[in-house]
Amino acid sequence: xxxxxxxxxxxxxxxxxxxxxxxxxxxxxxxxxxxxxxxxxxxxxxxxxxxxxxxxxxxxxxxxxxxxxxxxxxxxxxxxxxxxxxxxxxxxxxxxxxxxxxxxxxxxxxxxxxxxxxxxxxxxxxxxxxxxxxxxxxxxxxxxxxxxxxxxxxxxxxxxxxxxxxxxxxxxxxxxxxxxxxxxxxxxxxxxxxxxxxxxxxxxxxxxxxxxxxxxxxxxxxxxxxxxxxxxxxxxxxxxxxxxxxxxxxxxxxxxxxx
Numbered sequence: 419x420x421x422x423x424x425x426x427x428x429x430x431x432x433x434x435x436x437x438x439x440x441x442x443x444x445x446x447x448x449x450x451x452x453x454x455x456x457x458x459x460x461x462x463x464x465x466x467x468x469x470x471x472x473x474x475x476x477x478x479x480x481x482x483x484x485x486x487x488x489x490x491x492x493x494x495x496x497x498x499x500x501x502x503x504x505x506x507x508x509x510x511x512x513x514x515x516x517x518x519x520x521x522x523x524x525x526x527x528x529x530x531x532x533x534x535x536x537x538x539x540x541x542x543x544x545x546x547x548x549x550x551x552x553x554x555x556x557x558x559x560x561x562x563x564x565x566x567x568x569x570x571x572x573x574x575x576x577x578x579x580x581x582x583x584x585x586x587x588x589x590x591x592x593x594x595x596x597x598x599x600x601x602x603x604x605x606x607x608x609x610x611x612x613x614x615x616x617x618x619x620x621x622x623x624x625x626x627x628x629x630x631x632x633x634x635x636x637x638x639x640x641x642x643x644x645x646x647x648x649x650x651x652x653x654x655x656x657x658x659x660x661x662x663x664x665x666x667x668x669x670x671x672x673x674x675x676x677x
Contacts, residue, residue: 428658431456435513435657436504438491438549441468443618444568445517447646448653450476452513455654458483460504463518464490483508491518491545494552501552510560513657514553516546517568522586524579535582542586547593550608554601563606566656567594571614571671587612591667598665607664609656614671616644639673 435452439445440461453459453476461469461476461484469486477484485507489500505511522538523530546567557563572580573587591610598608615638617625624630625643635641652668669675 428654429456430513430654430657433457433512433657434460434504434508434510435515436460436462436501436511436549436553437515437517438462438489438545439518440515441465441472441486443517443620444613444616444646444649445515446472447649448515448517448566450480451650451653452515452657453480453482453484455657456482457513457657458508460485460487460508462487462489462491462500462504464488491549492540494548497545497548497552501549501556505556511553511556512562513564513566514550514557515566515568515653515657516549516590518545518549519568522580522582526579527581530582538582539586539589542583543589543593546590550593550597554597554606557606558601558604561605563601563604564657564659565594565597565601565606565608566653567591567608567610569594569610569612569667571612571669571675573610573612574667574669574675594667595665602661602664605661607659607661609659609664610667611649611652611656612667612669612671613649614638614644614669614674616646616649618646637674637677638671639677642672644670644672 435457437449440449449459461473466488473484473486487500490496520541523534569590570587572584573591594610
């Protein structure tokens, strides 16, 4: 009975998913989750070698079709070209996960250069916009699709020296809401996944330091950072959610935003 319920509600067999930034961190966790549920996956990021390596592991591990592509989300021509390649290869795109992102340079506003601001806005906001626009064109033609934009709790809260990052992630949330309104009549759901602090290879040293431990104790009611596996069930739900759920922001943060 449980297997039948899972198949009915959460199976992604026959679906195709595109995951930007999908060869590491949150993107890779989501890619593996969707593949485990049966979806074919395309990983797209600047690192072609990283995408190819992880796509091969996913293919061997889950028995689904999996490809890796080099794509610069900041370049709309690169985005349009690669998304077209993926569509032509798989014949459709059912799910998009916009996970490509950068923390930017942590500086006070008065010390931020134009380049500092441009970098974080280009990757986090413009990249999400470019990829969503490219994929949504194909989804509209089929009157079906799920778009998951990975934002952050810092799209809702704020932090010193993170003006560019906070602004870019807030922009992703607003883009999610607007796209949800515009695309709902085409049976496309657009939702935002907003993680708090999660342990990754990039931040492990900090969170294992005294400063990191002190920050966690001060800011996160659960007194720990999240583990990437704790994102899996929510990512799967957003990839299979009912049509009535759109424009939502889902926070997974150990109570950070309610403290």
